Amino acid sequence: MSTRRHVHVLAVLPPRVLLLDLAGPLEVLRVAGGLQDEIAFTVSYVAPRPSTRCSIGLDLAGAAGLPDRIEDGVLVFLPGSAVRGLMPWPQAVDDEAENEAIVSWLRDTIRPTHTLVMVCEGASLAARAGLLDGYACTTHHANCGKLAAATPLAQVLDNRLFVEDRNRLSSAGVTAGVDLMLHLVARWCGPAVAVATARTLVVYLRRGPNDPQLSAWLEGRNHLHPVVHRAQDAIAADPARDWSLAELGRVSGASARNLSRLFQTQTGMTVTTAVNRARLALVTDLLERTGLSMEQIAERAGFGSARHMRRIWHQYHPHPPSSVRRGATI
Template sequence: MIARVQPIDLLFIVAPNSLLLDVAGPAEAFRLANVHREARGLPPRFRLRFAGPTAGVSTSVGLSLSGLEVLPSRLNTPTWVVVAGQPSTHSGKVTPAITAITQWLDRMLAKPLASEDTAHRLLTICSGALLAARAGLLTDRRCTTHHELLHALRKLAPDAQVIDNRVFVVDGSVASSAGITAGIDLALHLVAEECGEALAASVAHDMVVYLRRSQRDPELSPFLVNRGHLHAAVHRVQDAIGAEPDRDWDMAALATIAHVTERHLLRLFVEHAGVSPLRYLQSFRLERARQSLERGASVTQAAEVAGFRSGLQLRRAWSRQWGGSPRDAARAV
């Protein structure tokens, strides 16, 4: 945790058609951090500001925001510039407003971000990474964005290390998040760094965030990644596994749920989910075990919750899937 004499300015850069939750979600997390600090007798850590190329803009949901600051000519205090994203229908268009923002980002942040001891930071939410890339601020940086925009980000920032399937990525003074709600995860991570894990947990509780994700977590949950299909029988089996992962499932029991033969179920799963039923079951159990470990469970407890017969079986499955051992994951928390 860093001791600061003055609050950090959080300067949200809001372009026309910005995704409203890209602004409101992280902003609310930082606001609540101040509320919890006040309850503890501490001064506010964050000062929220909102600026744009014009005084008013329309957002992605049609709601207009007014009273935006003009883009400042200099950053006089420690400032975290938060660049909100736009829907994919707008993120590829270089309008005069987008040009004004990218030129301002280059002018304000190129030199400060090149210094290791800078007091300033750049945070991008969803497609906000594309604006940072256009400003040349992601060169030689690890970064991410929404999974649908990774190719576009690689084209705009060919010298960046664009990381797939991550909730957010922090590389020194530059942090980027994958999508709309991932901006909240990034904000909570930064609140924890500045104000402590206990306070960040209180903010997450207030926001009814079920599980605060870390930068180790994939953008697409393993619970959802094999479910982008429309086959009812396969979904029935996946629902049954999700409801009772600790049940002693075998192909016969899964086929009964689907009302098909075992051989036909295998064909359906491979065609529609991209994995076999038993591989899906194991991946589901491993992810459940991983989350249990991050919440403080022992390897034996995590194995039982996830449906493995023993800690040894969990260790063997973990090693085949990811390498290493569950104990390594538990120690990394």
């Protein structure tokens, strides 16, 4: 009997949906679903009309109507829409009627048991439904003022690629939606799967302000050298392991000396730095998500002691590890 867990994503299609806002993040899920066997992603599409014309003039057909209710645990995905498209559009009044139908549906349907993920102008629809009141959020930099006016009870951050506040996640739009979905894949499936997904999509530079534990997993990935990628994959999969150059060379198919040279050339950092940064990313994750002591965290992350962990930590962070725990939200 299969024990594979399922994540159900309900994608809501507004009129003039920006195709990259929609396709980019969902391609992340498609790729991630094929790279591991623990979680399966299911995507359903709903819209006010059966056919929706997207930003590049293509009609997207086959979406179901807006449902009367959504099961608990569903992730509701709101992509943005374009002001102008490449092809003739229906009258603007038709767009507003459809947008208002989505806003009304969101207001009546979204509950605390649902996760709301917004890309670009998708946040505006959620704001109009009152779903961002009391939350931090963001949108495309050109629309932050408009979003703040629409939801004065929200904290709109105008210098962020994406923002996560409890079960509300919003991004600046377009490619930032890919960053946001990689962030979620790392949480659901682990950083190694996020790394592999990004590599498959040729997204080697991971962006994620205020989320250094994830940027560390993909830092130094802006290259195409298979030997170095194999070494980086091994480190990401098990950062706590005692990685010697000889062992990493065996895993990646290079001599220790050649791997050391390639790693520095391709990533701009040493193997030791890469291992330490991956371990610190794991430390941050454990601090935020567990109540383990510093000694227990140091052991799980591959450091010899809490003192050793703190010494390495202060090479990269101005604040102590304990500040991460104090600022964490459960």
